[in-house]
Amino acid sequence: KNQVEQSPQSLIILEGKNCTLQCNYTVSPFSNLRWYKQDTGRGPVSLTIMTFSENTKSNGRYTATLDADTKQSSLHITASQLSDSASYICVVSARGYNKLIFGAGTRLAVHP
Amino acid sequence: EAGVAQSPRYKIIEKRQSVAFWCNPISGHATLYWYQQILGQGPKLLIQFQNNGVVDDSQLPKDRFSAERLKGVDSTLKIQPAKLEDSAVYLCASRTVLGRDSPLHFGNGTRLTVT
Numbered sequence: 001k002n003q004v005e006q007s008p009q010s011l012i013i014l015e016g017k018n019c020t021l022q023c024n025y026t027v028s029p030f031s032n033l034r035w036y037k038q039d040t041g042r043g044p045v046s047l048t049i050m051t052f053s054e055n056t057k058s059n060g061r062y063t064a065t066l067d068a069d070t071k072q073s074s075l076h077i078t079a080s081q082l083s084d085s086a087s088y089i090c091v092v093s094a095r096g097y098n099k100l101i102f103g104a105g106t107r108l109a110v111h112p
Numbered sequence: 113e114a115g116v117a118q119s120p121r122y123k124i125i126e127k128r129q130s131v132a133f134w135c136n137p138i139s140g141h142a143t144l145y146w147y148q149q150i151l152g153q154g155p156k157l158l159i160q161f162q163n164n165g166v167v168d169d170s171q172l173p174k175d176r177f178s179a180e181r182l183k184g185v186d187s188t189l190k191i192q193p194a195k196l197e198d199s200a201v202y203l204c205a206s207r208t209v210l211g212r213d214s215p216l217h218f219g220n221g222t223r224l225t226v227t
Contacts, residue, residue, distance in 0.1 A: 004154075032213055043116070043203055043218025044155070051213070089154055093213075098167065100216070102154035 002027045004092050004103035012109045017080055021106045023073040023090035031095035035064055035075050038087040038105070047075070047088075080110045114138065118204050118219035126227055130192035133222045137185070137206030143167075145216065146179055146189050147203040155203055161187065162209065194226045 007022045025033065032051045036044035048059045050066040050073060057064050061084075063076045077084055090103040117136040125131050137144050142163050147155035158177065160168040163184035172179070176195070181187040191198055201223050205216040 034215060036216075042220050043205070044216070045218070046215035049213060049215070091216075100157070102156070104152070104154045107152075 002092075002094060002099070002101045004090055004101045006088075006090050006103040006106050008106060009104070010107040010109070012111060013080055015080060015082055015110050015112050019077050019080060019108065021075045021077075021088050021108070023075070023103055025071050025073070025090070025092045025101070027071075027092040027094050027101050029095040030068065030071075031093040033066060033073050034091045034093070035062075035073075036089045036091060038089060040086070044089055077108075082110050082112060084108060085110045116204055116206055116217050116219035118202075118222055120222055121220065122223050122225075124225045124227065125194055127196055128193040130190065131194055131224060132191075133189045133202050133204075133224075135187045135189070135204030135219060137187070137204070138217055140208065141206035141217070142184070142209040143207045144181055144187050145205040145207075146187070147205065149201045149203055149221070151200070158189070158202075191224075194224075196226050199224055199226045 004025045013019050034049045035047045037047050038044040048057050048064045052068050061078045066073045087105040087107045089105040092101045119134050144161045146158040149155045158172045159179045161181045164181045179189045201221040203218050203221045205218045207216050208214050
């Protein structure tokens with residue numbers, strides 16, 4: 001069964017600290033993995049996409065990694081800011097099936 | 113470019129009443145999705161359209177939910193009659209069909225409360 005599991009469910013960090021969010025998937029055949037950021041009361045917005053051949057990709061203070069062998073991805077946030085407080089959702093696309101499998105998200109709170 | 117527009121932003125109804133949500137996708141986006149997001153969970157697909165045809169409605173509770181996309185542009189999602197468990201945020205998203213790796217563009221959703 002195609003599944004995406006994210007951990008932790010929620011996380012509280014102090015402003016300026018780093019954190020890492022995890023995404024494990026069992027989607028097959030794998031096409032790509034995308035991280036979305038969802039601010040409270042808003043729709044999700046894409047942060048980055050990881051394809052099979054990519055190991056690491058950065059977007060400002062966000063760095064995503066992908067290990068296709070272990071079917072794991074991580075999203076690392078450096079020097080967190082209050083505006084990073086949001087839910088982060090991992091979405092995996094199954095190749096050839098036109099299906100997107102959503103994780104439940106990690107709710108991040110950055111405190112001053 | 114203008115984003116995905118949804119209305120209303122909030123709706124409060126009593127159980128057994130009906131409600132409708134409206135979505136206007138990004139211009140030129142052939143693929144349109146409706147998702148249900150319950151608090152603390154990830155979005156769950158209700159229905160996917162390609163132009164004005166239904167691609168996937170396997171998780172749509174068809175006894176009470178219906179959706180249409182006339183002329184392949186705007187879309188409406190209706191619930192009749194509503195149940196307490198329908199309380200959620202209903203998100204509309206669109207995507208260009210040209211690239212399967214292209215991201216979903218979400219609207220800000222309609223928050224439905226059923227009392």
